[in-house]
């Protein structure tokens with residue numbers, strides 16, 4: 375434990391409080407307030423957790439000012455260029471890059487568990503055809519606990535590992551089925567002879583009437599998208615998974631809660647909102663009016679895909695995605711895609727506008743991802759589903775870390791109560 379401390383003085387009582395400071399491997403040190411309430415009768419107050427470290431973790435590190443993102447110490451741009459999504463899954467889960475035997479075993483285990491119990495497909499038929507695929511994802515993933523009674527003891531490391539593999543393996547199948555159901559096409563079964571990303575595209579786009587050959591360029595683009603979205607420290611959906619899991623709820627219920635949190639347009643739902651915004655702008659000539667609205671404090675409109683709670687510099691993932699967008703649009707012969715041109719012009723204008731510069735608002739991971747997914751042929755309603763497929767490895771890795779941590783306890787924040795003081799009940803006939 376570090377000997378560094380923070381001394382604060384309560385000027386109501388003159389009491390001094392000495393709080394320990396802890397320094398991690400990188401990033402800001404933390405003030406340990408675990409004894410603040412017990413010893414000094416005080417809570418801390420930090421709505422939105424802008425200055426709160428909710429846990430200790432060894433998985434992902436972000437430096438928002440430098441625009442750095444590391445998975446187990448490896449820079450995201452190196453992983454996007456040199457790794458594969460399943461290798462990144464192994465890295466996030468186990469903390470080290472696998473050797474060949476470890477990787478082969480891991481790929482085999484995931485590949486052989488991609489099928490869904492046939493009865494799970496019945497859940498889909500309970501939804502309206504026009505249900506948002508994220509609504510289906512929340513429901514079906516949560517329902518997995520109704521099928522896998524053999525791996526729900528969260529205190530058993532073997533059960534935790536079985537559940538993790540089931541989720542990693544089956545989440546693309548569940549996602550693809552939600553898409554097929556929404557367009558009225560038959561479900562497509564997974565194929566064990568394809569890679570994870572090839573198989574995902576196969577289940578999304580194959581059909582009974584004609585052969586579908588997965589494009590290697592598209593499979594690589596999907597792999598890169600999933601590497602970039604795999605984990606991101608204690609974002610809203612990961613914090614939701616940790617909090618839900620801290621009650622010892624089963625991992626399927628905890629991941630389902632994370633999917634619900636990711637759905638919001640302020641979080642993972644932003645990629646869908648970016649495409650809707652670009653369509654709404656419609657023409658480069660209209661960009662100025664939308665930027666003006668985004669800057670108007672009385673207008674709730676925000677530039678979707680811009681800004682970030684942590685990154686006060688360019689999101690390193692957005693840089694990789696911008697290049698991937700070119701490659702995919704080139705592959706599909708849409709290098710002059712009007713939406714990409716609007717996005718690039720919007721980015722240029724915003725990055726030169728004092729409002730955005732002063733607030734350090736840069737494109738984030740969601741700004742370009744939708745353009746790529748749209749070029750792949752996916753509807754906007756599937757964009758956050760793809761995000762959820764990728765982030766499942768991050769959620770389950772963070773859940774495994776939380777549940778196995780020494781002294782793990784249920785998360786239970788307190789509050790600043792500003793409601794009415796205690797008062798007695800007034801019978802109805804005595805009320806005004």
Ligand code: SDX
Pocket residue numbers: 605606608609610639640641642644668669671675676677678679680681682683684733735738739740
């Ligand atoms: C993701 O946390 C993660 O790690 C998330 C994520 C992950 O991988 O898990 O990175 C994925 O969720 C990326 C973010 C996707 N969301 C969007 O693109 C939605 C648009 N962005 C914003 O809604 C906003 O930037 C947030 C929600 C992302 C961050 O909000 P904060 O940190 O609470 O910032 P804020 O609302 O306090 O904004 C500070 C100022 C405000 O202006 P002032 O009050 O100072 O005048 O910046 C303004 C805001 O109005 N602002 C924007 C803006 N984002 C912030 N103004 C216009 N357009 C925007 N997009």
